Amino acid sequence: MMHIEILINDTIITPPVRAAHSDVGALAEFTGFVRGEEAGRPISALVYEAYQPMAETVMRRLLTELAAAHPCNSVRVQHRIGIIRVGEAAIHIAVHAKHRAPAFALLAAFMDRLKQDVPIWKTDTFSA
Amino acid sequence: MMHIEILINDTIITPPVRAAHSDVGALAEFTGFVRGEEAGRPISALVYEAYQPMAETVMRRLLTELAAAHPCNSVRVQHRIGIIRVGEAAIHIAVHAKHRAPAFALLAAFMDRLKQDVPIWKTDTFSA
Numbered sequence: 489m490m491h492i493e494i495l496i497n498d499t500i501i502t503p504p505v506r507a508a509h510s511d512v513g514a515l516a517e518f519t520g521f522v523r524g525e526e527a528g529r530p531i532s533a534l535v536y537e538a539y540q541p542m543a544e545t546v547m548r549r550l551l552t553e554l555a556a557a558h559p560c561n562s563v564r565v566q567h568r569i570g571i572i573r574v575g576e577a578a579i580h581i582a583v584h585a586k587h588r589a590p591a592f593a594l595l596a597a598f599m600d601r602l603k604q605d606v607p608i609w610k611t612d613t614f615s616a
Numbered sequence: 617m618m619h620i621e622i623l624i625n626d627t628i629i630t631p632p633v634r635a636a637h638s639d640v641g642a643l644a645e646f647t648g649f650v651r652g653e654e655a656g657r658p659i660s661a662l663v664y665e666a667y668q669p670m671a672e673t674v675m676r677r678l679l680t681e682l683a684a685a686h687p688c689n690s691v692r693v694q695h696r697i698g699i700i701r702v703g704e705a706a707i708h709i710a711v712h713a714k715h716r717a718p719a720f721a722l723l724a725a726f727m728d729r730l731k732q733d734v735p736i737w738k739t740d741t742f743s744a
Contacts, residue, residue: 505630507703510652517645518716524638575635588646592724599716 644719
């Protein structure tokens with residue numbers, strides 16, 4: 489049973505890098521930053537909003553589904569909401585697994601599905 | 617031109633998570649830990665040795681080759697050598713890119729090639 493932790497709030501805290509226990513050989517992580525342009529226009533920040541209870545429920549269901557194909561020990565998803573400036577992290581995901589292949593596969597598949605399935609959206613941009 | 621940094625020594629320092637500049641939207645990281653068993657036998661540590669100048673040269677060549685297919689902004693590889701206890705990190709790789717797809721692809725391909733091409737080897741184990 490994969491441990492799932494989902495945090496949606498106004499900060500991202502990068503957890504210390506360590507193996508959860510002696511059977512964990514791999515930690516795959518992804519951090520997504522706000523870039524200085526959006527659809528070709530320069531921006532200084534994005535505003536993320538979430539329909540929060542639904543976003544957590546959908547992420548948990550998605551991760552559970554993906555874990556059946558790619559068995560991992562734990563996943564921790566942090567998604568910031570609110571104003572996020574260029575260069576700041578909007579999302580951080582950490583996947584612990586025995587081996588790297590399922591960790592990479594789950595991480596990549598989750599990111600692909602996140603934008604289509606999960607009710608988190610960018611509502612506005614500020615031009616630089 | 618992708619920036620490449622390779623560090624082979626007796627410590628791993630996880631760099632702070634941040635975008636290198638405003639065009640970087642993705643950071644993909646991998647950490648490999650020593651697990652509590654090796655080939656079915658319990659262990660308490662592994663000893664890594666490297667033929668160091670060659671290891672750095674081969675890694676740099678490999679990363680440059682992979683960057684042609686998967687364009688990224690920078691790669692930082694840290695590989696520990698010496699005695700590494702169970703639960704401790706042996707390798708940490710950080711790839712910064714504009715988008716996540718090339719970052720994931722370069723990271724996974726590098727790990728696949730590392731073990732076959734780079735002269736770093738586990739010389740011994742200590743049973744627990």
